[in-house]
Amino acid sequence: MIDHAHDLASVRIASDRLLIAAAALDNAAVTEPSRLPGWTRGHVLAHLARNADALVNVLEGRPMYASAEARDADIERDAPRPLDVQLADLRDSAARFQNAGATPADWARTVELRNGVVDAAWRVPFRRWAEVELHHVDLGIGYELEDLPAEFVTREIDFLAERFRGHRDVPATSLADDEGRTWATGGGADGGPIAVEGSAADLLGWLAGRRDGSALRVAGGQLPTLPAL
Incomplete structure (x- = not known):
């Protein structure tokens, strides 16, 4: 079994690294294209915040998203926000995920993700780690695949x-x-x-x-x- 506590700590480190890097941007940079087709950097930041909340839902036994349409609508709604709002949301949602991960639970249980995908709860922190690391690269602000932790x-x-x-x-x-x-x-x-x-x-x-x-x-x-x- 994967060490979920280790992965939660890795998520925290990766999230802090992303927040420090994103804080060097400005409002104009948030509206510029990311490396993901059709998404600005604001879309990427908004997605990361909403994904953290979605994975809290998973850990607490609720549907990951209300619907695919609601997921997309939330990202579109939040993408144009100014940088300080984006950073505060990303920081707060990251803290909620960490708090959910720190709650005593059966980490061997099965949880449901998007589109009917099921997985063991202990793999959820690694899934979040992947979201944070790869989308940090997607921002196109100097963090590259070569900079990712070797273990990851x-x-x-x-x-x-x-x-x-x-x-x-x-x-x-x-x-x-x-x-x-x-x-x-x-x-x-x-x-x-x-x-x-x-x-x-x-x-x-x-x-x-x-x-x-x-x-x-x-x-x-x-x-x-x-x-x-």
Whole structure:
């Protein structure tokens, strides 16, 4: 079982790092495009705040979001807010998530996320950690995939390789980073085996839809096109 307390501490560190970096922005920068198509930096910050509250809902046994439409509407509503409001909301929602995580609970229980996805409660803090780290990169303010904590990078590759394992649209694919770590994914589509090698940051960027994979070394076929997360 994953150490949820360790992951909660990692979420706190990542959230503080993001808040310090975002505080260097100004109101104009919040309205500028992020690296996510169609989203400004304000959209990213608003999403992070609402995601924290949504995961509190998960931990407390409520639906993650009232509906997909409500989730999107909340992000659109909150995206144009000035920087100080964004930062206060992000800080307060992060504290609510930490408080929910500190409440004694059965961490082996099953919880429900979006779209009927279920998972063990002990994996929820890592899911939040991933949201904070990857969306910090998405802000485009100097924090890159290469700056992510090494532990997080390895575990997120683990998570995404597992997510795509057996996927009907992904051929059998082996992954290897420059440190010699290996993973297997795909296997549900014709073709392969395909071998993909590169830096851990580039592998994560491709798996997470943050890089096109052009820096990766590919043998046995073309680099697979991965489904959207």
